[in-house]
Amino acid sequence: MKIVKLSLKNWRNFKQLEEVPLQERSYVIGANAVGKSNFLDALRFLRDVAAPAGTKPEAGGLQEAIKRREGLAKLRCLNAQKETEVKIEVTVQDGGDVWCYTLGFKGEGKGNNRNVITRESVSKNGNRLLECQRPDAADGTDPDRLTTTYLENPNANKAFRPLAHYFAAITYLHLVPQLLKHADELGGNRLQRDPFGQGFLLRIAETSSRTRDARLRRIQRALDQVVPQFKQLSFEQDPTNGSPHLKANFSHWRESGAWQRESQFSDGTLRLIGLLWSLMEGDSLLLLEEPELSLNLEIVRRLPQLIHLVLKGGKYPDRQVILTTHSEPLLSDLSLGTESIIRLVSTGNGTVIAPANEKEKIMLKSGFSVGQALLPAVGPAGLEQLALAGV
Numbered sequence: 395m396k397i398v399k400l401s402l403k404n405w406r407n408f409k410q411l412e413e414v415p416l417q418e419r420s421y422v423i424g425a426n427a428v429g430k431s432n433f434l435d436a437l438r439f440l441r442d443v444a445a446p447a448g449t450k451p452e453a454g455g456l457q458e459a460i461k462r463r464e465g466l467a468k469l470r471c472l473n474a475q476k477e478t479e480v481k482i483e484v485t486v487q488d489g490g491d492v493w494c495y496t497l498g499f500k501g502e503g504k505g506n507n508r509n510v511i512t513r514e515s516v517s518k519n520g521n522r523l524l525e526c527q528r529p530d531a532a533d534g535t536d537p538d539r540l541t542t543t544y545l546e547n548p549n550a551n552k553a554f555r556p557l558a559h560y561f562a563a564i565t566y567l568h569l570v571p572q573l574l575k576h577a578d579e580l581g582g583n584r585l586q587r588d589p590f591g592q593g594f595l596l597r598i599a600e601t602s603s604r605t606r607d608a609r610l611r612r613i614q615r616a617l618d619q620v621v622p623q624f625k626q627l628s629f630e631q632d633p634t635n636g637s638p639h640l641k642a643n644f645s646h647w648r649e650s651g652a653w654q655r656e657s658q659f660s661d662g663t664l665r666l667i668g669l670l671w672s673l674m675e676g677d678s679l680l681l682l683e684e685p686e687l688s689l690n691l692e693i694v695r696r697l698p699q700l701i702h703l704v705l706k707g708g709k710y711p712d713r714q715v716i717l718t719t720h721s722e723p724l725l726s727d728l729s730l731g732t733e734s735i736i737r738l739v740s741t742g743n744g745t746v747i748a749p750a751n752e753k754e755k756i757m758l759k760s761g762f763s764v765g766q767a768l769l770p771a772v773g774p775a776g777l778e779q780l781a782l783a784g785v
């Protein structure tokens with residue numbers, strides 16, 4: 395499955411985004427604070443709503459998802475004025491089928507701190523599933539029902555269960571190597587769903603040894619190309635306390651090299667290992683924040699290809715990846731077209747999408763990469779130009 399379109403209304407700094415097309419690999423670019431992470435957060439929000447209810451703090455559901463974002467007042471676009479509804483709509487391609495899921499919600503008001511659904515609907519191949527159309531007659535007789543979505547309710551989402559499972563499996567990664575290296579000192583304090591990769595070693599430990607070894611071998615093959623002195627990446631459990639570790643042999647002037655654990659790996663190596671592992675870990679949408687961080691420019695330049703190769707050689711070659719980036723080298727691959735770029739720019743009335751202008755289109759035709767043609771406009775000087783062009 396993959397998300398092919400996203401519309402947002404009053405979501406954080408997006409007052410209105412209509413049907414933004416998404417590809418198998420999409421790159422969200424734009425100046426600092428323009429809303430790149432907020433864009434990804436709309437998809438993480440769907441994940442949080444759809445996640446199984448279960449025990450706190452991993453509990454899913456609409457109310458939890460809003461609470462986790464410090465309430466509706468923080469979420470609703472500051473430019474929303476009188477319009478109270480926040481709305482997210484996604485179109486999902488599922489083989490030959492096309493699903494569309496819409497969720498709208500607002501504060502209940504009347505002194506209540508609850509949020510209520512203003513609309514929820516699902517369609518498959520253009521046909522609305524009538525049993526999933528909210529508000530429905532039952533909602534009319536019992537308004538409390540409007541505090542939970544059908545998406546989060548296994549008794550109500552049978553007709554679109556594949557979609558609910560797909561949303562619940564959306565993964566977000568913004569790996570912070572230091573958190574992983576200092577896991578012992580930090581104790582067990584970890585954020586929900588581990589967005590910063592602290593639990594990465596535990597996840598590796600929980601993977602069956604066959605799958606784990608196969609994945610580590612594939613990562614090693616990718617690393618051979620970019621960190622050639624790094625060999626024999628493998629997993630080990632500490633014999634004294636059982637804690638999980640990665641180790642690798644770092645070749646140097648001594649013939650046998652030196653064995654190192656993850657705390658001695660470079661930040662970039664660790665980040666790359668985390669990224670490659672995450673790519674192989676599932677088949678749902680993967681959201682990556684600035685994968686270029688800590689990496690050498692030559693590696694950054696090859697990241698799109700590396701992502702492609704790792705996925706192509708694995709179980710889920712068509713896995714969708716949406717990432718944010720500030721990096722021109724990352725976007726230097728000439729096979730990347732404008733269709734895979736989502737360029738965000740701020741206006742006085744919220745953030746909007748800025749497609750390539752005429753001058754940029756000419757640059758692209760003349761052989762410039764999307765990074766060279768489209769990124770300069772998101773820097774301070776370029777922003778001025780966009781503003782002058784009325785974008």
Ligand SMILES: Nc1ncnc2c1ncn2[C@@H]1O[C@H](COP(=O)(O)OP(=O)(O)OP(=O)(O)O)[C@@H](O)[C@H]1O
Pocket residue numbers: 405406407408424425426427428429430431432433467468469470471472473
């Ligand atoms: N409800 C809201 N209404 C309007 N703006 C909001 C709302 N919530 C957050 N913002 C704004 O969104 C901005 C942060 O957006 P975000 O973190 O997505 O930026 P970014 O493009 O990822 O930046 P960076 O490149 O620095 O990571 C902040 O300036 C914040 O004020």
Ligand SMILES: [Mg+2]
Pocket residue numbers: 430431432718
């Ligand atoms: Mg960001």
